[in-house]
Amino acid sequence: MPMLVSGLVAGLILGLASGGSWRNLARLDLKLWPALVAGVTARTAAPLLGALALSASIAGLLLVALAALANRAVSGAWLIGLGALLNSLVISVNAGMPVDPEALALSGKAPPSDGLHVILGPDTRLSFLADVLLLPIINNIYSVGDVVLAIGGFWMVFRLVRSR
Template sequence: MIITAAILGLVLGLLMGGRWRSLLHKRFRLLPLLFSAFILSWLLSVHFFSDWLAGSDHVWLWRSVIAALQLAAMSFFLLVNRRKPGIWFIFAGGLLNGLVIIANGGRMPVGPAIDRFGEAAAAQINSVPHYFTASGHEPLLFLADLYPVWTFGTYMVSLGDFLIAAGVLWLGLYMSRPVRRKNRAAVSQLTS
């Protein structure tokens, strides 16, 4: 759903007079933090890392710490770039998702609506390291992936995902807009 929102935002931006070239001129500060957050998120989602952590007596703690580091890196990146359109929505959605993931040992609970997609989808949830089927007593369950969505596939999404998608759509619209740089000579004449 979030990727669909990003594509839709870019396409709408281009249809509204935006330019592909503008994508290359948009600047984000501290991009390594964003990449660090994605790497930490990826670690929580791959089997070999989960299998390696399984040898520890503190799997739940380690997964929670990694999720907290991922949330911190992403949050700091977003706060530094907060003037970009849509960033506050992405920040709010990421915070909601991060809180429920940290509270559940680095894994996102998935609600019973997953059954709408069939038995295979429900069975697959527990085979993925960073998700699990909720029993109904998990902390912050109201922030979990509870809502079924169909966008180029079937997904379970959370309230945080809806906020992230709205922010990404808005950011996508902004990304194709032409960059308007101030003429430094004109600015210096105005200020002198």
């Protein structure tokens, strides 16, 4: 969820910087917001849940996708839903989010031991959806789903703040 939050914050900052208004945020009538809150909470808490980490992570992503579907009329919501579904798909078929070992080596990071990630290998399914995108400027590794989530979050808040 860090990429979603980054997208939301960037959308807010750029929306305000380009003449948008805080007041427009009050216009958002978020449907199924408890599902969104529960999904983000589950994803955030997942690394602390031991054996339940993977289930909590997938459930959290599916709740975010459900909330996005319910709010599909809001700009960017469908991208948030798509990103969450892409991540839940690759995590589900691999029993964890695969991480590219080369990207880990380039970033200087140790392989994750949080129960949520697995090392990408020859048996990895849907490897193009795995954490394979190293962003050197912030030294982190992301998936296509993460990027789609961030773009959706950015677009949602940017459009909302800039609406007239």
